Amino acid sequence: MTFFDPAILQSGQYHDWLLQGFFLSLQLLAASFVLALPLGAALALMRTSQSRALRAIGASVVxxxxxxxxxxxxxxxxxxxxxxxxxxxxxxxxxxNPEAICATIALALYSGVHMAEDIRSGIRAVPAAQLEAARSLGLGRFASVRLVLMPQAIRIAVPPLLSQTVNLWKDTSVATVIGAAEMMYQAARVETATFRSAEAFTFATLAYLTVSLLISLAAQLYARRFPVRTV
Known part of the structure; x- marks a missing residue:
C-alpha cells in the first residue's frame, strides 16, 4: 500500500497538507530573499563607506x-x-498570519547580514579605478555607486549569494518551531495523523534536496556563463 492510497489519505487530504507546506516554504524563501537582498546591499555599502559612523553601524548590525x-x-x-x-x-x-510574517522577518534579517558580507566582498573586488573613472566623467558619488560600482559588485557576488539562498531555503524549516505551517510542520502533522513517518519525511527531504540542487545548478551555470574576470 502506498502513501497516496485513497484509503489512507482520505481523498488526498494528507497529500494536500504536504503540498501546502511545500508552497508555504517556497513563499517564505521568496519573501525573505526579496527583503534580505536589499538589506544586504545597504549593509555592504555601509561597511565600505568612507564614514566611520556608517561603518560602525553596519558592522554592529552584521x-x-x-x-x-x-x-x-x-x-x-x-x-x-x-x-x-x-x-x-x-x-x-x-x-x-503572524507565524509566517515573523518567520519572514527573522529569516530576512539573518540571511541579509550574511549576504552583506558576500556583497561587500564583491564591492572590494571592483577596482577603485572604476569609481575614479565614473567621477571623472561627471557622475556624483551616489550615481557612481548606483550605476558603476553596485552592478559590478552584484555580478561578482551572484555565486555566493546563490549559495546563501540555498542556506535560506534550508533555514525555512526552522520556522516550524513557531507554528508556521511550512513543509516540516506539515510533514510532522501527517506523521502524527497517519504514523507513516517514512513517507512524510521522505517527501520533505526530497523536496528540500530538489530545490537546493536546482539553486546550486543555477549557481554553477551562472559561474560558467559569466566567469569573474579581474582587472
Missing part, C-alpha cells in the same frame, strides 16, 4: 545579528516583538 542563532531570532520576533508594538498594530498582526 555582528549583532549573525552571532545570534536563527532559532533565537525566530523566538524573539514571534514572542517578544509583538509585545513592543502599539495595540492596534499588534492586533492587526495577530489577525493576519
Amino acid at each position: 555582528e549583532g545579528v549573525r552571532n545570534v542563532p536563527l532559532l533565537a531570532h525566530l523566538l524573539f520576533w514571534y514572542f517578544a516583538f509583538p509585545e513592543l508594538l502599539p495595540e492596534p498594530v499588534k492586533m492587526a498582526l495577530y489577525d493576519s
